[in-house]
Amino acid sequence: MSVEMPNPSMTMGQKGDDVILEVKDLKVHFHLDEGRLKSVDGVDLVIRKGKTLGIVGESGCGKSVTSQALLRIVPNPGKTEGEILLKRQNEAAGGSGTGDVVDLVKLDPVGKEIRSIRGGEIAMIFQEPMKAFSPIHTIGNQIMEAILLHRTSDKKEAWDIALETLISVGMSNPEQRLNEYPHQLSGGMRQRAMIAMALASHPNILIADEPTTALDVTVQAQVLKLINDLKEKLNTSVIFITHDLGVIAEMSDEVAVMYLGKVVEYTDVDTLFYGPRHPYTIALLHSIPSVARRSERLESIDGSVPYPMNLPAGCGFYSRCKKAQSGVCNVADIPLVKVKDNHYVRCLFAEEPYTGGDGR
Numbered sequence: 001m002s003v004e005m006p007n008p009s010m011t012m013g014q015k016g017d018d019v020i021l022e023v024k025d026l027k028v029h030f031h032l033d034e035g036r037l038k039s040v041d042g043v044d045l046v047i048r049k050g051k052t053l054g055i056v057g058e059s060g061c062g063k064s065v066t067s068q069a070l071l072r073i074v075p076n077p078g079k080t081e082g083e084i085l086l087k088r089q090n091e092a093a094g095g096s097g098t099g100d101v102v103d104l105v106k107l108d109p110v111g112k113e114i115r116s117i118r119g120g121e122i123a124m125i126f127q128e129p130m131k132a133f134s135p136i137h138t139i140g141n142q143i144m145e146a147i148l149l150h151r152t153s154d155k156k157e158a159w160d161i162a163l164e165t166l167i168s169v170g171m172s173n174p175e176q177r178l179n180e181y182p183h184q185l186s187g188g189m190r191q192r193a194m195i196a197m198a199l200a201s202h203p204n205i206l207i208a209d210e211p212t213t214a215l216d217v218t219v220q221a222q223v224l225k226l227i228n229d230l231k232e233k234l235n236t237s238v239i240f241i242t243h244d245l246g247v248i249a250e251m252s253d254e255v256a257v258m259y260l261g262k263v264v265e266y267t268d269v270d271t272l273f274y275g276p277r278h279p280y281t282i283a284l285l286h287s288i289p290s291v292a293r294r295s296e297r298l299e300s301i302d303g304s305v306p307y308p309m310n311l312p313a314g315c316g317f318y319s320r321c322k323k324a325q326s327g328v329c330n331v332a333d334i335p336l337v338k339v340k341d342n343h344y345v346r347c348l349f350a351e352e353p354y355t356g357g358d359g360r
């Protein structure tokens, strides 16, 4: 076993490399009166051109704070450390176009460079579109603003691009929508408008944080298909954050399973479903009907993710793990280890392959 994630500084400089963003030892800690809350605690991620990285885990495991860190929008008193290395490519969005690598952690979070990246090279869609839109401006003006900032200074052209983008996301009556306010749209249409706004600037990376959780099943399926279609068409990289493994299966090329601010398993989507090694991943798989075998009982995972403050030493999943051994798992922090190519697991029992049993 060895502890090795791809080294960003080595991989990013290589010619023809498809890695466009690497996150290395990312930490987001909130310094509160009660102590230090470790929302994200040493995360490594690799985002490849035109591929989707799914980030999955239960509520409170640090998914959203990770995505906030990528855009440098972590609220106070959160402190971001580590490296977020972005290969700048998009000339229209203010990038150098030479493949220069910039460490987003080093940028002033309200400075010019991160503002040109945010909504330009990296765009985000949220669970609740009202977060993305101002209620007092029309949809058209808001989409145009993104286009004028990142793609063209010609207003007529920006209007045409806004219309084109609304059509591409399957918006009904697109011309009329441009003149409407966010509250005049249905939930599904608002979600499409938000995706249109995010895509209008032709981002290299789209971060989607639980974008369909609030939608009914049919609209959910349409929005997921839309993101996949646009990814194919524009070769956009997607970071898809969800607590839903079913959605992960549909959307991801690679998957990071997060627990208590750390990545506990990282691999391609097929290995995750057919050869998981971490007891938490296995327990998650057993809690969804489409993956658990019919003969097996569906199981929920007892308890919930602990509050990430003043945590005891050892594995974060110790208190809920069916494989946990006292004196072994609760002694020191567990490293993320490579069990085979492109498969990393943070568990001392990771060498034991998944047999399709009940994960115990």
Ligand SMILES: Nc1ncnc2c1ncn2[C@@H]1O[C@H](COP(=O)(O)OP(=O)(O)OP(=O)(O)O)[C@@H](O)[C@H]1O
Binding pocket: 030, 037, 038, 039, 057, 058, 059, 060, 061, 062, 063, 064, 065, 066, 075, 076, 243, 307, 308
């Ligand atoms: N602004 C903040 N101030 C203090 N603590 C925070 C803040 N934002 C998040 N946290 C804490 O950080 C931890 C991780 O939260 P985060 O929202 O990233 O989890 P999540 O996996 O995205 O969950 P959910 O799916 O519910 O959004 C949680 O314990 C949460 O309470």
